[in-house]
Amino acid sequence: MAQAHHDSHDANVYYVPHGSRWPVIASVALFTTMIGFAFWLNDEPVGKIVFFLGIAFLAAILFNWFRDVIRESLRGFYNKQVDTSFRMGMVWFIFSEVMFFAAFFGALFYARTFALPWLTGEGQKVATHMLLWPGFTGGWPSNGPGDIGGVYNTIPAWGLPLLNTLILLSSGVTVTIAHHALKAGHRKQLLLFLGMTVMLGALFLYFQAHEYLHAYKELNLTLGSGIYGSTFFMLTGFHGAHVTLGTIMLAIIWFRCAAGHFNRENHFAFEAVAWYWHFVDVVWLGLFLFVYVL
Template structure:
């Protein structure tokens, strides 16, 4: 059983990390299967996401109960802060990999295939008839004709939505430190409402892309990079919204004090990170 031991806190063995690992593996492997035409992959994705939500609900409940029972001290608080810092650090590199793929494709590989740069011989050796530039639909137009996504529509609106949500969560943080419970709850409500609105707008954008623009995951390298970057970001916004709803409900129940509210800060850090990633997406995927 979990208990405090002197300066350190010793948690009981937990099965939640194992369940989370199984959920993520199931979701991603099923998604890969679905993309390759395996029908059962869609059902596996649904099951994996459901298991992931179950894990989040169960693990959140355990940690919340431990926190409200007074088991956490300053040492645990420092450990949590460093844990969250390293988690966000790993997320930076996760998205850096996809941004790197976009950079390599646009700045290096496509110019080489056009005969430019120090590897311009690739134009003659690999694809002599290549004349395209960004956005590319793949070798010999294998991705089919499609329209690229414009920046000054839903993407610009979503940028405004996320920037506003960053301001509302900061306002809620100020209210918490000032012990203003009413403004704390209102700020959190506005923040997760804006987050869910963002996800809804992105879902509409995806539907429009597939049905009217022929822009899909199979639309060459442009479609692949576009949906991988924006899709994973949308997933992060969804997870962040769930966490915001959790601390919103906790705030209603009277949890958190001006000096004891790391869970709130962790979610706020995560949300600001999501905002920053979206700015990079808007500039390099939609605008430039």
């Protein structure tokens, strides 16, 4: 009876799935991942295993959860109210991501604009310098007192970072062209430019991995390189994680477009991923300017 009611849902009524087990199971997977990561950071041998088991568990849950959402959408369960709810949910999600990165940009701004001038006695802050840390020397980029982590070199902005900036800006153009192609009903153009966006995202990640290897092996720039190293890798690393997630989502949307899941009027899943990708682009522009250039 429950299945019959599920399949005969009135499209004029706001659809609410009943008895979904995914939120509870996803919470267990996230908790497992967090515990594994905590153990890993504390050099417990089991930590890495538990962490990756949690990640695999979470990926399997998300796959099945979104599979159910896609099926509900294709069966026509979602009306305009549900569409509005999805849009508002995506807006608030992106807003939370903005706040997430704002915290790290804020840490970078505070360290450069306030903390270091106070500690080094720049400008009129000599008295503060003498009070807080008379023996502290050095400016930005700083690796702290005593060269924490050793002497390092920074990554020039006009090499790989500039190339990655051009790649991400290009991907923003290709996903926009793909969106217009979808609304115009040009299926081949849609698949071509959306596929180009996926490849550009993967290319960005390849160059970022190359940059990280270069930083660790040749520049001695690591997470342990004082405030500069920690903020650099936290900002670029979390951004890379978002690019990875966005590239995966774009690839899934490509397969859904190839399967004919969207039309000119109903394609919010595509729009949501496009919004997310543009957000990733904007964050990188801020990173390029404040981390690499300035």
